[in-house]
Amino acid sequence: MSPEFRARGAGTQKSDVYAFGVVILEILSGEEPLKFLGDERAGYNDGSGEGYRSVSVIETAREAAASGSGAVRKWVDRRLKDSFPVEVAKQMVRLGLDCVEEDPDRRPDMGRVTSRVSKLYLESEGWAERFALRANLSVSIAPR
Numbered sequence: 001m002s003p004e005f006r007a008r009g010a011g012t013q014k015s016d017v018y019a020f021g022v023v024i025l026e027i028l029s030g031e032e033p034l035k036f037l038g039d040e041r042a043g044y045n046d047g048s049g050e051g052y053r054s055v056s057v058i059e060t061a062r063e064a065a066a067s068g069s070g071a072v073r074k075w076v077d078r079r080l081k082d083s084f085p086v087e088v089a090k091q092m093v094r095l096g097l098d099c100v101e102e103d104p105d106r107r108p109d110m111g112r113v114t115s116r117v118s119k120l121y122l123e124s125e126g127w128a129e130r131f132a133l134r135a136n137l138s139v140s141i142a143p144r
Helices: 003-008 013-029 057-067 069-075 086-099 110-131
Strands: 034-038 052-056
Touching: 003 013, 013 057, 013 086, 013 110, 052 057, 057 069, 057 086, 069 086, 086 110
Parallel strands: none
Antiparallel strands: 034 052
16 A cells, blocks of 8 residues: 555555556565564564565565665566566666555556556567567477
8 A cells, every 4th residue: 555545544546656656566576465474583483473574565665676686586477487588677676666655646656657568568569579489489298
C-alpha cells in the first residue's frame, strides 16, 4: 500500500502507480512484496517466537539498484537463469522504484509508465531475437 493510502485510507491514481511499481518489482524478483526472515541477532534461536524481521521487495530492489548491474542481475528471479537483457532489467528496476517513491508528486503518471514499459519491451524483444535458436535446429537427449 502506498504511504498516503495507509495514512488517509483513500486511493488515488498515484497510489495505483505505487501498487503497479510493487507488482513490477515482484515480477522481476520472483519474490513476495513482504517476507519475514529469521534474524539470529534478534533472538531467532531462543524459541520466543521473536527474532524475525520483515524485508520488502522495495528495500531489496533499492539495494540492488544502488550496487550496480551485477547486483541487479543477481536480484532478478533466479529461475530466469540469466536469459534476460541485464540493461533492460536494470531500467525496469529503476522504473519500479520510481513508481514506489514515498512522495506521490515524484511518482510518474501511468501514461509515462506504460510508455516506458513498452519501450523496454521492444528493447528486450531485440535482445531475444539476437539470441534465439534457429527454427530448423532440433535437440534430442534420447539415446540412439
